[in-house]
Amino acid sequence: MRSAKQIFAMGGALAAALALFVTTDAVAQWKPTRTIEFIVPAGTGGGADQMARMIQGIVQKHNLMDQPLVVINKSGGAGAEGFLDVKGSRNNPHKIIITLSNLFTTPLATGVPFSWRDLTPVAMLALDEFVLWVNAETPYKTPTEYINAVKKEPGKYKMGGTGSKQEDQIITVALERATGAKFTYVPYRGGGEVAVQLVGKHVDSTVNNPIEAVAQWRAGQLRPLCVFDTKRIALTDKIAGNMGWGDIPTCAETGLKIDYVMLRGIFMSPGATKDQVDFYVGLFQKVRATDEWKKFMAEGAFNTTFMTGDDYRKWVEANENLHRDLMKEAGFLAAN
Amino acid sequence: MERDAPVTTRMMELITAGVLMTIGAVVMIDSWRIGAQWGEFGPQSGYFPFYIGLLIFGSSLVVFVSALFTKATTPFVGWTGLGRVLQMLVPAVVFGFLVWLIGIYVASAVFIGYFMRRVGRYAWHLAAIVSVGVPVALFVLFEIWFLVPLPKGPLEDMLGY
Amino acid sequence: MEELGALLHGFAVVITPYNLLMMLIGITLGILIGVLPGLGGANGVAILLPLTFSMSPTSAIIMLSCIYWGALFGGAITSILFNIPGEPWSVATTFDGHPLSKQGRSGEALTAAFTSSFVGAFLAVILVTFLSPLIAKFALQFGPPEFFAIQLLTFCSFVGMGKESPFKTIAAMMLGFALAAVGIDTMTGQLRLIFGWHELLTGFHFLIAVIGLFGVGEILLTMEEGLAFKGASAGINTRVVLDTWKKLPKYWVTSLRSAAIGCWMGVTPGGATPASFMSYGLAKRFSPTPDKFGRGSVEGVVAPETAAHAAGTSALVPMLTLGIPGSPTAAVLLGGLLIWGLQPGPLLFVEQKDFVWGLIASMYLGNIAGLIVVLTTVPLFAAVLRVPFSIIAPIIIVICAVGAYTVKNAMIDVYMMLIFGIVGYVFKKLGYPLAPMVLALVLGDMAETAFRQSMLFSQGSVGVFWSNPLVGSISTLAVVTLFWPLLQRAVGFLRGKAG
Numbered sequence: 001m002r003s004a005k006q007i008f009a010m011g012g013a014l015a016a017a018l019a020l021f022v023t024t025d026a027v028a029q030w031k032p033t034r035t036i037e038f039i040v041p042a043g044t045g046g047g048a049d050q051m052a053r054m055i056q057g058i059v060q061k062h063n064l065m066d067q068p069l070v071v072i073n074k075s076g077g078a079g080a081e082g083f084l085d086v087k088g089s090r091n092n093p094h095k096i097i098i099t100l101s102n103l104f105t106t107p108l109a110t111g112v113p114f115s116w117r118d119l120t121p122v123a124m125l126a127l128d129e130f131v132l133w134v135n136a137e138t139p140y141k142t143p144t145e146y147i148n149a150v151k152k153e154p155g156k157y158k159m160g161g162t163g164s165k166q167e168d169q170i171i172t173v174a175l176e177r178a179t180g181a182k183f184t185y186v187p188y189r190g191g192g193e194v195a196v197q198l199v200g201k202h203v204d205s206t207v208n209n210p211i212e213a214v215a216q217w218r219a220g221q222l223r224p225l226c227v228f229d230t231k232r233i234a235l236t237d238k239i240a241g242n243m244g245w246g247d248i249p250t251c252a253e254t255g256l257k258i259d260y261v262m263l264r265g266i267f268m269s270p271g272a273t274k275d276q277v278d279f280y281v282g283l284f285q286k287v288r289a290t291d292e293w294k295k296f297m298a299e300g301a302f303n304t305t306f307m308t309g310d311d312y313r314k315w316v317e318a319n320e321n322l323h324r325d326l327m328k329e330a331g332f333l334a335a336n
Numbered sequence: 337m338e339r340d341a342p343v344t345t346r347m348m349e350l351i352t353a354g355v356l357m358t359i360g361a362v363v364m365i366d367s368w369r370i371g372a373q374w375g376e377f378g379p380q381s382g383y384f385p386f387y388i389g390l391l392i393f394g395s396s397l398v399v400f401v402s403a404l405f406t407k408a409t410t411p412f413v414g415w416t417g418l419g420r421v422l423q424m425l426v427p428a429v430v431f432g433f434l435v436w437l438i439g440i441y442v443a444s445a446v447f448i449g450y451f452m453r454r455v456g457r458y459a460w461h462l463a464a465i466v467s468v469g470v471p472v473a474l475f476v477l478f479e480i481w482f483l484v485p486l487p488k489g490p491l492e493d494m495l496g497y
Numbered sequence: 498m499e500e501l502g503a504l505l506h507g508f509a510v511v512i513t514p515y516n517l518l519m520m521l522i523g524i525t526l527g528i529l530i531g532v533l534p535g536l537g538g539a540n541g542v543a544i545l546l547p548l549t550f551s552m553s554p555t556s557a558i559i560m561l562s563c564i565y566w567g568a569l570f571g572g573a574i575t576s577i578l579f580n581i582p583g584e585p586w587s588v589a590t591t592f593d594g595h596p597l598s599k600q601g602r603s604g605e606a607l608t609a610a611f612t613s614s615f616v617g618a619f620l621a622v623i624l625v626t627f628l629s630p631l632i633a634k635f636a637l638q639f640g641p642p643e644f645f646a647i648q649l650l651t652f653c654s655f656v657g658m659g660k661e662s663p664f665k666t667i668a669a670m671m672l673g674f675a676l677a678a679v680g681i682d683t684m685t686g687q688l689r690l691i692f693g694w695h696e697l698l699t700g701f702h703f704l705i706a707v708i709g710l711f712g713v714g715e716i717l718l719t720m721e722e723g724l725a726f727k728g729a730s731a732g733i734n735t736r737v738v739l740d741t742w743k744k745l746p747k748y749w750v751t752s753l754r755s756a757a758i759g760c761w762m763g764v765t766p767g768g769a770t771p772a773s774f775m776s777y778g779l780a781k782r783f784s785p786t787p788d789k790f791g792r793g794s795v796e797g798v799v800a801p802e803t804a805a806h807a808a809g810t811s812a813l814v815p816m817l818t819l820g821i822p823g824s825p826t827a828a829v830l831l832g833g834l835l836i837w838g839l840q841p842g843p844l845l846f847v848e849q850k851d852f853v854w855g856l857i858a859s860m861y862l863g864n865i866a867g868l869i870v871v872l873t874t875v876p877l878f879a880a881v882l883r884v885p886f887s888i889i890a891p892i893i894i895v896i897c898a899v900g901a902y903t904v905k906n907a908m909i910d911v912y913m914m915l916i917f918g919i920v921g922y923v924f925k926k927l928g929y930p931l932a933p934m935v936l937a938l939v940l941g942d943m944a945e946t947a948f949r950q951s952m953l954f955s956q957g958s959v960g961v962f963w964s965n966p967l968v969g970s971i972s973t974l975a976v977v978t979l980f981w982p983l984l985q986r987a988v989g990f991l992r993g994k995a996g
Contacts, residue, residue, distance in 0.1 A: 057550065070483045474899065
């Protein structure tokens with residue numbers, strides 16, 4: 001009796017699935033039917049977390065979706081906790097994740113088995129810039145002046161950064177290789193803490209993201225030296241005195257040929273259908289159109305490139321290769 | 337004397353210290369593997385864990401040896417006490433398994449209902465009220481008000497959550 | 498006195514019926530959140546954040562920060578009644594709070610906890626009102642060596658005073674450190690002690706260990722003793738609040754000391770958890786009757802609660818002026834500020850006067866309102882203990898499981914909690930102390946990171962901990978504190994000989 005019931009139920013489910021398949025093909029619409037979990041593979045208060053909570057706020061404020069969106073931090077194991085969770089949620093379309101560079105660096109550095117190929121790419125929301133900062137009370141006005149000082153006393157100058165063998169340290173090593181200078185890299189837990197340590201002169205420089213250090217810059221405590229990008233940030237509003245984001249030279253302009261940007265992108269659980277991906281792409285397009293998002297992008301000096309589909313996939317693939325090369329050069333790849 | 341108790345305190349001391357010594361040894365071995373030296377820039381990843389392991393091993397060795405030389409045979413727990421502990425522990429472990437199987441809400445109802453009937457010997461209607469009321473209250477609080485997802489099973493799926 | 502004027506202006510902004518209503522709602526929700534170990538203040542603030550977009554930033558932050566106060570108050574409730582600390586800084590409250598509760602004095606313990614929370618927070622708010630810019634400057638002095646010295650001081654003031662076998666104390670404490678070391682090493686990104694088992698990547702979360710060791714372990718012990726929380730039948734005295742208040746003034750030295758420790762630890766990145774442990778440890782050291790601690794001493798509730806709240810309150814200063822959130826709840830609040838277009842940082846006090854002084858004024862009012870609300874709940878919560886054990890025990894286990902699960906949304910944590918429960922039961926019966934183990938688990942990782950960062954600074958020289966007056970004095974204090982009992986004994990021994 002029981003098994004008959006089960007078979008019946010399975011048959012029903014199958015028929016329903018078939019029906020769904022046929023109808024969705026015609027209407028091409030999928031909608032979430034329960035709460036969406038928005039995973040942040042980093043701690044509270046960091047750049048990815050701030051962005052995710054911003055999105056949560058915008059979605060609810062403008063009523064962009066029938067179901068609620070909740071932000072869940074899974075920062076353990078340098079983000080591996082969050083990625084493994086999404087990887088293990090095959091066919092659960094109610095789970096999305098925001099990335100930072102640890103999408104590439106954590107599996108490469110630790111050998112924990114996951115990659116972006118295990119997830120379904122949805123969209124690139126923005127690219128985060130990196131800026132070389134020093135304390136405003138130091139005499140260095142250009143990267144060249146600072147690097148020359150570092151070269152004179154190898155290892156004496158401390159570069160503060162977030163985590164170990166992650167983006168900040170990758171940039172530091174790239175900087176060392178390009179100039180021959182030698183820093184002592186000191187890892188901290190989060191970007192906000194790093195910026196404050198620089199204000200307190202416990203470290204000599206940082207490569208903080210704009211959003212992490214903008215408050216201290218406005219207060220005249222920190223000084224930006226150059227942006228690690230191929231072109232200047234396209235924002236002209238003045239932030240501190242007569243300086244705006246657009247007035248910071250690129251590092252390449254000053255002779256340091258290093259550029260690095262960090263992906264702020266959305267992925268979802270594996271096995272997602274095109275309709276499901278399309279739903280989220282549509283949602284994030286709506287988010288991008290709001291004034292709050294535009295203001296947030298300007299405050300954090302983000303590069304607002306938006307990408308989906310094959311373009312996005314190709315970009316991620318290229319970025320993964322870039323990270324593998326960078327980490328190989330730096331000697332950060334896992335032994336096993 | 338020893339026959340009166342399921343386990344003596346001395347026995348339990350030996351077992352606990354033995355387990356701790358094993359943990360200490362395992363910690364030391366793994367720490368040595370990843371490097372437990374004082375490196376160029378201070379301690380390596382395994383430096384502190386190695387000495388932590390050593391201290392666990394050493395101090396539990398002392399506890400182990402001193403337990404070995406005690407003659408006292410006070411019981412760690414009596415038969416009745418052990419029975420009572422198991423009355424709680426066994427259902428709790430089954431509850432843990434049920435959470436995985438059928439979700440936390442149904443499992444809680446089963447667990448609370450069982451315990452109240454079996455251990456508390458309450459009338460079935462009282463047990464029913466509490467064992468349904470608590471999961472429902474939790475459901476409203478977590479899933480509906482605070483949007484904290486807890487493990488769910490087939491029942492919740494059927495209801496569309 | 499510029500501050501006083503600004504504060505009065507702040508009160509004018511805050512005291513509207515609408516804001517007061519928001520305050521009450523926030524506090525009530527906060528208490529609920531604090532009582533349930535599965536819900537952190539961060540949940541409540543995050544859920545309510547979107548609802549506050551229609552309000553002015555000032556009303557919104559008042560409501561959200563009142564959730565924060567409510568959760569701080571509420572954390573003590575489960576610690577005292579069921580030995581389950583919902584937040585890291587409530588752990589020390591269980592040491593004497595729960596024994597009091599077992600003696601049927603839960604009303605007294607709750608009143609003492611709430612009142613001292615209030616006193617701690619109030620003293621800290623006064624400090625915040627008048628010294629914020631100075632505090633911010635002081636906080637900037639703290640780099641890794643100073644941070645490590647503080648951790649060391651916390652350990653030294655807490656250990657070496659138990660009656661348990663010193664070897665068992667060392668074993669338990671080191672086990673805590675070992676558990677804290679599991680997972681990814683922050684400094685090098687290497688995996689440690691996980692033996693290829695990826696569930697362990699994230700390490701052992703303190704909350705799971707504590708729920709198991711204290712909460713589940715306590716239930717097993719109670720079961721063995723025969724199905725009843727001792728003193729459960731104690732009558733509920735509605736005058737318990739007033740009666741307790743009469744006793745509290747005699748602990749004024751402890752209160753002041755604890756508030757000072759709390760403010761200091763909140764401003765530096767030490768935080769509320771070390772503050773509560775340190776002030777508990779020092780209260781015991783300085784007490785004429787240290788033996789009473791751990792068996793239900795009211796002073797043992799006053800010390801950690803005062804310190805934790807003073808720390809929780811003064812921690813808002815670094816958050817507002819430096820942009821560093823001291824806790825997950827604070828981090829979500831920070832996110833809220835950004836959505837309203839308020840940039841936390843050094844200029845917030847200059848550019849957003851209305852907002853900042855409104856917030857500080859709401860700290861005063863929120864605490865007073867919070868105290869009134871929680872004190873009225875004392876008889877209610879004391880009554881919870883009258884529910885028969887065979888009903889309340891399975892419910893506690895269920896709530897513990899919910900709490901363990903929500904930490905990382907992982908089933909494995911529910912099993913871990915049960916294992917820790919058994920460990921807690923065995924350790925308690927064999928006299929392995931649990932408190933140092935939990936302290937090591939909470940602070941171990943942070944202390945190791947700070948130590949190794951310092952070593953990077955100094956290229957491997959331990960001298961860095963005496964490299965400037967600030968860090969040098971903290972380190973020296975730590976060492977003196979550690980050997981204080983020995984020194985005392987030596988002095989006593991010599992005197993005895995001379996006599």
